[in-house]
Structures are given as structure tokens and as C-alpha cells.
Amino acid sequence: MKNDHLQPELPGKEAVYTKNVSRKKFLSVLGIGGLGLAAVASCSRDDDGMDNTVPPGSIDLGKGDTGILNYAYALEQLEAAFYTKVAASPYSGITAAETALLTDIRDHEVAHREFFKKALGAAAIPALNVNFSAIDFGKRDSVLATAKAFEDLGVSAYNGAGALIADKNYLALAGKIVSVEARHAAYIRDLISNGSFADSTVIDANGMDKAQSPADVLMIAQSFLTSKLWGGNLPQS
Amino acid sequence: MNLHQLFNSIEKADPDIYDRLGSRRKAIRNFAGIGGKLALAAVPLALGGLLNKAYGQSAPKDITGVLQYALTLEYLEAEFYTKAVASGIIPAGPATGALTTIRDHENQHVAFLTAVIKQLGATPVTKPTFDFTAGGHFANVFTNYDVLLAVAQTFEDTGVRAYKGQAGVLMSNNTVLTAALNIHSVEARHASHIRQMRRARNNDATIKPWITGKNPGGINDDAVQKSYNGEELTTQAGIDLTGFVSSNAASESFDEPLTYDQVIAIVQPFIK
Numbered sequence: 444m445k446n447d448h449l450q451p452e453l454p455g456k457e458a459v460y461t462k463n464v465s466r467k468k469f470l471s472v473l474g475i476g477g478l479g480l481a482a483v484a485s486c487s488r489d490d491d492g493m494d495n496t497v498p499p500g501s502i503d504l505g506k507g508d509t510g511i512l513n514y515a516y517a518l519e520q521l522e523a524a525f526y527t528k529v530a531a532s533p534y535s536g537i538t539a540a541e542t543a544l545l546t547d548i549r550d551h552e553v554a555h556r557e558f559f560k561k562a563l564g565a566a567a568i569p570a571l572n573v574n575f576s577a578i579d580f581g582k583r584d585s586v587l588a589t590a591k592a593f594e595d596l597g598v599s600a601y602n603g604a605g606a607l608i609a610d611k612n613y614l615a616l617a618g619k620i621v622s623v624e625a626r627h628a629a630y631i632r633d634l635i636s637n638g639s640f641a642d643s644t645v646i647d648a649n650g651m652d653k654a655q656s657p658a659d660v661l662m663i664a665q666s667f668l669t670s671k672l673w674g675g676n677l678p679q680s
Numbered sequence: 681m682n683l684h685q686l687f688n689s690i691e692k693a694d695p696d697i698y699d700r701l702g703s704r705r706k707a708i709r710n711f712a713g714i715g716g717k718l719a720l721a722a723v724p725l726a727l728g729g730l731l732n733k734a735y736g737q738s739a740p741k742d743i744t745g746v747l748q749y750a751l752t753l754e755y756l757e758a759e760f761y762t763k764a765v766a767s768g769i770i771p772a773g774p775a776t777g778a779l780t781t782i783r784d785h786e787n788q789h790v791a792f793l794t795a796v797i798k799q800l801g802a803t804p805v806t807k808p809t810f811d812f813t814a815g816g817h818f819a820n821v822f823t824n825y826d827v828l829l830a831v832a833q834t835f836e837d838t839g840v841r842a843y844k845g846q847a848g849v850l851m852s853n854n855t856v857l858t859a860a861l862n863i864h865s866v867e868a869r870h871a872s873h874i875r876q877m878r879r880a881r882n883n884d885a886t887i888k889p890w891i892t893g894k895n896p897g898g899i900n901d902d903a904v905q906k907s908y909n910g911e912e913l914t915t916q917a918g919i920d921l922t923g924f925v926s927s928n929a930a931s932e933s934f935d936e937p938l939t940y941d942q943v944i945a946i947v948q949p950f951i952k
Contacts (some may be wrong), residue, residue: 455783544888550929557924558916604862605847606854612786616917618844619934621861623890624870629872630889638777640873641785641866650788651862653867680854 451622467626494676498606501673508610511557511678513568515617516659517672521554521664522593523552524573529590541634548590548627555620578640594628595645595653597621597664602654607678625652706734729844739940744802746846749940750860753842755807756947757861758786763812764832765824779832782870789863796856813821814949817903829878836871837891838907838938838946840864845937868935871877890932906946910936 497503504513516655526549533542560567579585601621610613629640646652665672697855740746761783770776797804812821812831821827843864850857872889875897879887888898894912896904914930921930938946 444712451844540885543885547888547929547932549892550925551933554921554925554930554933558919558921561919562917598865602858602865605861606858611848612917614845614847615937616934618847618861618864619916619936621865622840622844622935625795625865625868626889628874629869629875635878638774638781640778641781641869646785646866646869648788649792650785650866651792651859652865654858654862 449593452509474520497673497675498671501671502566502571504672504677505673506676507678508608508613509566510674511604511607511657512559512563512613513566514604514674514677515601515620516556516563516567517571518597518660519552519559520571521573521667522597523549523556524571525575525578525589525593525667526552528580529586532580535584536583544630545590548630551623560568568672569670571668571672574667574669577666587631590631591628592633592663594624594631596599596655596660597609597619597624599653599655600629600657600660602652602661605654606629607657607680609678632679682799685926691879700806707941724861740849740895741844742857743850744797744800746849746860747793747797747800747856748802749846750843751790751797751805752808753839753943753947754789754793756788756810756950757839759807759810760812760832760835761786763822764828768826769823769825769828771825778873782832782873784867785870789866792863796806796859799878809952810950811952812950814903817949821845826878826881829881830901830904831876833871833874834899834904834907836867836874836922838943839867840871840905840935842940842943843867844935845939845943847937888932891935893931903946903949906942908936910938910942 494503494506504510504517524545526545530542530546530549537545578589598621601617601624605614605617605621608617628645631638632642632645659673661672737813740749759778764770764781765776765779770779813819818827818831821831843860847857847860850860854859875887875889878897879889882898885896886892886895891897891911893907894905894910895909896908901933912931913922913934913936914927916934919932924930
């Protein structure tokens with residue numbers, strides 16, 4: 444699928460989300476009974492049963508629900524690796540409360556990562572190699588800005604993936620995880636600036652969070668990975 | 681409770697009540713007759729069940745039904761925060777700022793859901809008359825800041841669980857499903873912040889932005905506990921998470937859904 448959104452800035456600075464769906468647009472989509480979505484799908488869904496060619500050296504996330512679970516597994520690997528490093532080398536001036544709750548978040552992400560790994564079994568992608576060279580783990584600002592970007596990204600990724608999931612049991616599991624990511628996001632945001640838990644940089648005029656496509660999310664996640672992910676076989680709608 | 685008097689009042693307010701009930705008319709008459717023999721605690725629940733059926737408010741099975749259900753919950757939250765912000769007991773500064781932000785989101789959710797329900801050709805449910813004291817149970821909800829925050833936290837955590845419980849019904853419409861998910865995560869952000877406010881105010885490190893076990897976070901109240909029961913799971917899809925992390929972290933890392941019936945039981949005391 445052609446990515447026609449603006450190029451997001453790298454997280455760690457400020458992630459820019461572009462997939463705000465206005466109420467008017469939302470209603471117009473409803474009004475035509477999803478024909479717009481179907482039209483997109485007809486030119487992008489891989490209906491021929493053939494795998495699209497995986498670029499050499501890339502890790503194929505796979506197709507269907509397995510692909511979406513691997514996509515989630517990849518993001519949870521990234522988050523777990525990040526918070527594991529944060530807990531292992533605390534930033535300068537970290538408080539006892541921050542240590543306790545950031546360690547909680549690490550454990551939640553580890554639980555998510557291990558859950559997906561076990562659920563996927565033989566279909567799981569390998570352990571990913573991360574690249575955190577842009578993050579200064581000794582500095583609170585750098586760590587929290589990255590944490591904020593990861594958590595907001597995770598929320599928007601799960602919100603966007605919901606409609607791509609075919610099995611309602613997997614949808615339920617994604618729903619159980621995304622609200623925990625949103626709890627993290629709000630906490631991290633409040634650490635940076637109290638009261639920014641759901642500010643207008645992330646919540647739109649309908650009081651709604653973002654949903655991002657795997658293509659957009661992977662582009663951002665890739666900058667923190669040396670392993671190359673490929674989502675070309677993921678469901679598009 | 682005088683059930684005959686209650687039924688007389690209902691008949692006055694809604695002369696068609698027995699027509700609505702149809703075949704349930706006999707049941708409700710019988711129910712009235714044996715009411716005195718029922719355990720008192722069971723009466724409001726059983727009565728609520730009958731009235732729900734009478735007004736067609738059984739668990740939603742389609743898109744519009746879920747949206748009407750969501751709208752009812754958003755009405756509850758929107759009016760609660762409107763009254764909370766106007767109560768005069770919220771400290772100026774960050775606390776008022778946060779509750780105002782949340783109030784605005786809940787009003788936006790009401791407006792959004794109302795518009796979508798109309799777009800789908802249905803008539804949005806009317807706003808119920810709320811009693812935020814829950815029949816006197818939280819008598820000081822708008823005069824005691826701690827009680828106010830406790831009720832706010834319960835509403836937010838319940839809201840998160842309520843939306844989660846309906847995702848499966850929305851799968852047939854990707855646009856609505858995504859919108860509901862986008863609201864769902866905002867409710868979780870609210871819950872996280874209210875919990876942080878309570879953590880700071882109570883200086884209680886066991887109150888976290890996430891739900892540990894089925895612990896309501898220092899709110900010792902049977903009515904509130906219903907919003908947390910079932911959150912204590914540490915196994916997901918047959919996978920025991922305590923093999924990887926502590927049981928506290930295992931329960932915190934996944935939020936659990938609530939069924940329609942569970943949510944109605946939680947919010948019914950707040951509806952007059």
C-alpha cells in the first residue's frame with residue numbers, strides 16, 4: 444500500500460501523527476457503507492495466495508492474523524528492550540517512584556513480549572536486534588521522550604491493527620493490551636509535563652486517540668532496530 | 681420497598697408499560713405478588729432485569745446497540761465531570777485542569793456517538809437522570825474531593841472495561857471498530873491520570889496508573905469492587921504469565937473486559 448501520509452519525525456524528538464480522521468470524513472465513510480475501504484482493499488490486498496517478495500535480509504512479519512501478532516510481537520520486543528535498559532541503567536536523578544513504576548512498565552512489556560512469543564510458537568519472528576544509539580539513557584529528558592514516543596506509538600498501532608484482525612479472540616487480546624499501553628502513555632506524559640496525559644497533541648477534537656497503519660508504525664519503529672522488518676504481507680483492511 | 685406502589689408509579693409514568701412487557705406482564709404481576717418473599721437484596725436486581733427487557737435494553741447485538749450503550753455510559757461520565765468541575769471542591773491548577781480536560785473529552789464522545797447513531801438512521805437514546813450519590817451511597821460525592829476522585833476512577837476503569845467488552849460486536853464495521861478503539865484508549869489515559877491524582881493525594885504507592893490484581897486502589901467499598909472483580913487474571917489465552925513476571929505485573933499487564941450485564945449492575949445505582 445502506498446504510504447501517502449506525511450513522513451513522521453523520529454520519536455525521541457516528537458512523533459507526529461497524521462491520521463486524524465475528522466468526523467465529517469468518518470461519517471462519509473459510514474455513509475457509503477465501507478465501499479471506500481473495499482476499493483482500497485481491491486488494489487492492495489494480497490488475494491492471489493502468493494507471497495509478495497520479501498526484500499533480501501528482511502524479516503517477513505507474515506500474513507493474516509499471524510502477521511498482525513508478529514507485528515505486535517515486534518513492537519513489544521522493542522518496548523521491552525527499551526525499558527529493560529532503562530531499569531538496568533537508571534537516568535540521573537531518577538526518583539524512587541519513577542524507578543518503581545518504570546520497572547512495572549518493563550515487566551508489563553516483558554509479559555506482552557513473552558505472551559506473543561509463546562502464542563505464536565513456531566510462527567514467531569526471531570528476537571530482534573535494537574539500535575538505541577539515539578537515546579541517552581543517562582538523561583531523564585531523552586529517556587522519557589523516547590518512552591512517550593514508544594507508548595503513543597504502541598497505542599496508535601494497536602488501535603490501527605484492531606480492524607485488521609480477523610479472529611475476535613485475538614481482537615479481544617489486543618484490546619486487553621492497548622489500554623495498558625494507554626495507561627503507560629498517560630503516566631509517561633505526566634512525568635514529562637503533569638496534565639499532558641491526553642493533550643491535544645495526541646487526542647483530536649472528537650476526544651479520540653490516534654490509529655496508525657502498520658506501514659506508518661513500522662517506519663518509525665525501524666529507526667530503533669538494526670533488524671529489518673517487512674510488513675508487505677500484512678492485511679491492509 | 682413497596683413493590684405495588686412502585687408498579688403503580690411506573691404505570692402512571694408509562695401507561696403502556698404492560699403492553700411493552702407483553703408476555704412478561706404475567707411474570708411481573710407474579711413477581712409483585714411474591715416480592716415480599718424474595719431476599720431483599722435480590723429484588724432490585726431482578727426488577728432491573730425485567731425493566732431492561734421491557735425497554736429493549738438487553739445486551740447489544742449490533743453496531744447501533746453498542747453505540748447506544750456507549751452513549752449512555754458517556755452521558756454518565758460527561759455529566760459527572762461537568763458537575764465535578766462545577767462543584768467548587770476541586771483544587772485550582774493542575775487538578776481542575778485535568779478534570780476539565782476529561783470533561784471535555786466525555787462531552788466530545790457524547791457528541792460523536794450521537795452523530796454516528798443518527799448517521800446510522802437510529803434515534804440516540806435520551807440522557808438518563810443520574811444520581812451520582814448512587815441512592816445516598818456516595819452522599820458526599822460533590823462535597824468530598826476524595827470521594828469524587830474515587831468515583832471518577834471507578835467510572836474510568838469501568839468505561840475501559842465496558843468498551844473492551846464490545847469490540848467483538850463491532851468487528852463487522854471497521855470504521856466504527858476503530859473509532860471505538862480510539863475512544864477506549866482515551867478512557868484508559870483518563871483512568872491512568874485519575875489514579876495518579878489519587879496516588880499523590882493519598883501518598884499511597886500501592887495506587888498505580890494500572891490495575892493490580894482486583895484491587896480498587898484503597899477504595900474499600902462493595903459497590904466499587906464490582907468494577908475490579910475479574911481483573912486479577914494472570915493467565916491469558918492459556919499462557920501463564922507468572923512464568924515470566926510477578927503475579928502483580930502479570931495481572932497489571934492485561935486489562936479485562938466487562939460484559940454488558942456486569943456494567944449495567946455497576947452503573948444502575950447511578951441511574952434514577
